[in-house]
Amino acid sequence: MNPDIFLPPQVAWATGALAGGPLIRKTTRLAELPDVFTDGEAWKRGNPQQGVYDVDVLGSPVGEGALFVGVTHLYAGNVGDEFFMTRGHFHARREQGEVYFGLRGVGLLLLQTEAGDARLEQVTAGSVHIIPPFTAHRLINTGTETLSALAVWPSVAGHDYAALAEGFSLRVFASGQGFEVRHG
Numbered sequence: 415m416n417p418d419i420f421l422p423p424q425v426a427w428a429t430g431a432l433a434g435g436p437l438i439r440k441t442t443r444l445a446e447l448p449d450v451f452t453d454g455e456a457w458k459r460g461n462p463q464q465g466v467y468d469v470d471v472l473g474s475p476v477g478e479g480a481l482f483v484g485v486t487h488l489y490a491g492n493v494g495d496e497f498f499m500t501r502g503h504f505h506a507r508r509e510q511g512e513v514y515f516g517l518r519g520v521g522l523l524l525l526q527t528e529a530g531d532a533r534l535e536q537v538t539a540g541s542v543h544i545i546p547p548f549t550a551h552r553l554i555n556t557g558t559e560t561l562s563a564l565a566v567w568p569s570v571a572g573h574d575y576a577a578l579a580e581g582f583s584l585r586v587f588a589s590g591q592g593f594e595v596r597h598g
């Protein structure tokens with residue numbers, strides 16, 4: 415007789431919806447992102463309750479060597495001319511890397527080293543992003559649809575948001591039908 419076969423959680427590749435496992439959702443609203451966008455006046459004019467992104471994480475064991483799996487759904491929108499983006503972070507354990515996979519929508523992954531060197535990767539359905547150790551990361555939605563990306567990272571990595579209080583050195587603004595990258 416066959417042994418019992420475990421049915422694992424599922425991700426719907428087209429939407430990023432996770433199912434079949436315990437799920438923890440965190441919604442980040444505009445009110446929780448002061449000082450993230452360049453145009454502070456435009457941020458004040460926005461609806462503080464507006465959801466900017468949701469992160470769904472599968473409940474799974476934690477500890478050295480254990481991995482978390484989650485999906486970020488970053489909504490389309492702007493604050494002034496600047497696109498909606500995640501807060502962005504270094505890992506508290508700086509040596510821990512991460513992998514992002516684009517699922518739907520279009521956008522950018524902004525990567526920045528501790529020395530302040532920044533670069534951008536294009537995020538589209540199927541893109542694979544290997545975030546090296548010691549590298550801060552932020553998603554930016556440059557499109558008109560939700561940008562969804564699957565992430566896999568060490569449960570011990572943690573988040574360090576404070577180290578980026580000065581912000582990232584690149585910013586991305588709407589320009590015509592596309593986007594414009596500015597140093598700032």
Ligand code: F6R
Nearest residue numbers: 469484486500501502503565567
């Ligand atoms: C985990 C990770 C993602 C982000 C998520 C939200 O290490 O990189 O799950 O946490 O995209 O972004 P932050 O955490 O910057 O608000």
Ligand code: ZN
Nearest residue numbers: 505512551567
């Ligand atoms: Zn991370």
